[in-house]
Amino acid sequence: MSPKKAKDGKVGTFEPTTREGLRRVVITGAGTINALGHDVASTLAAFREGRSGISQLDFRDVDRLSIQIGAQVHDWKPEDYFNRQQILLYDKFTQFTLLAAKQAVAQAGLNFAGKLGLNSGVVLGTAAGGMNTWDENYRTVYEEGKNRVHPFVVPKLMNNAAASHVSMEYGLRGPAFTVATACASSNHAMGLAFQMVRSGAARVMLTGGSEAMLCFGGVKAWEGLRVMSKDACRPFSANRNGMVQGEGAGVFVFEDYENARARGAEILAEVVGFAMSSDAQDIVMPSAQGAERAIRGAMQDAGLNPEDIGYINAHGTGTAANDKTECAAVAHAFGHHADRLMISSTKSMHGHLIGGTGAVEMLACIMALRDGVIAPTIGYEEPDPECALDVVPNVAREARVDAVLSNAFAFGGLNAVIALRRV
Amino acid sequence: MTNDTRSRIRSIIAEQAMLEPDQVTDASTPGELGIDSLGLVETIFAIEEEFDITVPFNANEPEKSDFDITNMGTIIAAVDRLISEKAA
Numbered sequence: 001m002s003p004k005k006a007k008d009g010k011v012g013t014f015e016p017t018t019r020e021g022l023r024r025v026v027i028t029g030a031g032t033i034n035a036l037g038h039d040v041a042s043t044l045a046a047f048r049e050g051r052s053g054i055s056q057l058d059f060r061d062v063d064r065l066s067i068q069i070g071a072q073v074h075d076w077k078p079e080d081y082f083n084r085q086q087i088l089l090y091d092k093f094t095q096f097t098l099l100a101a102k103q104a105v106a107q108a109g110l111n112f113a114g115k116l117g118l119n120s121g122v123v124l125g126t127a128a129g130g131m132n133t134w135d136e137n138y139r140t141v142y143e144e145g146k147n148r149v150h151p152f153v154v155p156k157l158m159n160n161a162a163a164s165h166v167s168m169e170y171g172l173r174g175p176a177f178t179v180a181t182a183c184a185s186s187n188h189a190m191g192l193a194f195q196m197v198r199s200g201a202a203r204v205m206l207t208g209g210s211e212a213m214l215c216f217g218g219v220k221a222w223e224g225l226r227v228m229s230k231d232a233c234r235p236f237s238a239n240r241n242g243m244v245q246g247e248g249a250g251v252f253v254f255e256d257y258e259n260a261r262a263r264g265a266e267i268l269a270e271v272v273g274f275a276m277s278s279d280a281q282d283i284v285m286p287s288a289q290g291a292e293r294a295i296r297g298a299m300q301d302a303g304l305n306p307e308d309i310g311y312i313n314a315h316g317t318g319t320a321a322n323d324k325t326e327c328a329a330v331a332h333a334f335g336h337h338a339d340r341l342m343i344s345s346t347k348s349m350h351g352h353l354i355g356g357t358g359a360v361e362m363l364a365c366i367m368a369l370r371d372g373v374i375a376p377t378i379g380y381e382e383p384d385p386e387c388a389l390d391v392v393p394n395v396a397r398e399a400r401v402d403a404v405l406s407n408a409f410a411f412g413g414l415n416a417v418i419a420l421r422r423v
Numbered sequence: 424m425t426n427d428t429r430s431r432i433r434s435i436i437a438e439q440a441m442l443e444p445d446q447v448t449d450a451s452t453p454g455e456l457g458i459d460s461l462g463l464v465e466t467i468f469a470i471e472e473e474f475d476i477t478v479p480f481n482a483n484e485p486e487k488s489d490f491d492i493t494n495m496g497t498i499i500a501a502v503d504r505l506i507s508e509k510a511a
Binding site for chain 2: 066224225226227228229230240241242282283284285319320321
């Protein structure tokens with residue numbers, strides 16, 4: 001698949017297509033908003049500093065929750081970014097998406113007027129879509145007993161609202177849709193975007209995902225499973241006691257290499273492989289075999305060998321079950337190389353953005369490839385023999401890596417792994 | 424400990440395990456009864472609803488939770504304690 005990749009893992013010079021005639025796919029823009037910051041620069045700064053965005057939750061009825069911490073977007077004032085009419089029409093998950101998309105498109109320097117817009121699209125991930133809109137309006141009709149809701153409730157809450165608004169904002173008239181695979185939504189979305197650009201079905205795809213589930217109903221639902229931590233997210237640490245929810249969005253510009261090169265765009269990274277698998281086993285408990293098949297599949301799709309991978313951005317939720325299963329999958333997929341690669345969970349900082357999480361985690365992959373800085377797993381306190389890998393505990397590390405993976409393993413047993421390479 | 428509490432908990436656990444109540448003894452463990460982690464969380468929810476109590480239980484560290492789920496007997500004792508704490 002990657003004929004220019006030398007055997008020593010060094011990245012060769014670029015050719016527009018692979019030997020099989022597939023187009024090469026590069027990332028030329030990135031945008032985000034999450035608990036660590038309102039843009040990419042502030043998020044990467046937090047990764048470097050190993051800073052947590054997790055704090056006491058602040059929203060209506062939070063006192064009725066047994067879980068009161070989360071990685072909530074700080075200083076969020078929609079009126080700083082949107083006018084009154086837009087705020088009435090955009091749920092928070094759409095607002096986050098549009099903000100991230102604006103940053104990504106600005107960085108890419110793309111103008112979708114004319115033919116490019118016809119050949120470009122958007123595919124985004126979200127698990128819950130307009131959860132705040134559901135929550136607020138159920139409260140209105142059930143708790144407050146009102147019999148009238150705002151006319152925009154449906155267009156606000158639908159899962160495809162964010163993708164549709166992005167398409168309208170930029171005139172993206174090709175493929176546009178939303179993927180909902182719980183915690184793997186963003187990785188599935190980005191993987192599909194990659195496949196569409198690679199196959200020539202689209203020249204540019206905006207992709208990533210968003211989640212805004214931090215409201216009373218959103219956290220109350222998660223409480224029920226009893227997998228949430230009341231104090232911190234400590235992935236891979238023996239004393240980890242659960243996940244911490246986050247919110248926000250990440251959006252990227254995936255572009256045909258030829259298109260990017262022709263216009264002299266700055267390339268952040270190359271997307272080289274993607275694989276998905278299903279455990280077909282249990283609705284909540286993960287399977288190491290299912291995860292391993294997706295990891296191996298992504299490397300195979302990319303034409304990479306296990307020893308080419310220097311870093312993995314883990315799914316790393318901080319639950320007892322996920323972390324040990326994921327480490328077992330990595331150990332098995334990589335064999336002796338598992339002891340040499342680095343694997344970290346940035347959820348310890350930005351929380352678990354559920355359907356948006358892979359998108360924010362993609363930033364840590366780009367930082368590793370581009371800046372040679374590996375984001376740490378913070379909150380790490382005690383080694384766990386069941387997670388005996390180099391999890392880059394607590395402090396970011398400088399290291400040159402040529403290829404990385406991003407893992408996402410969702411409830412429902414749905415696994416999606418993306419491979420990227422330095423350019 | 425009242426027999427009433429024991430029989431109500433036994434019914435809940437038996438229903439979860441798809442067994443008859445008399446097949447569940449104080450020594451029965453969730454594992455022996457075929458109750459997996461999701462089933463355990465569901466059982467605890469049913470107990471909370473039945474007795475109107477809040478059970479402190481984190482599935483990530485069941486051994487650290489202040490609610491001993493080793494077997495039927497320890498669960499009954501823990502529920503009994505929560506009921507009396509609530510009454511106090």
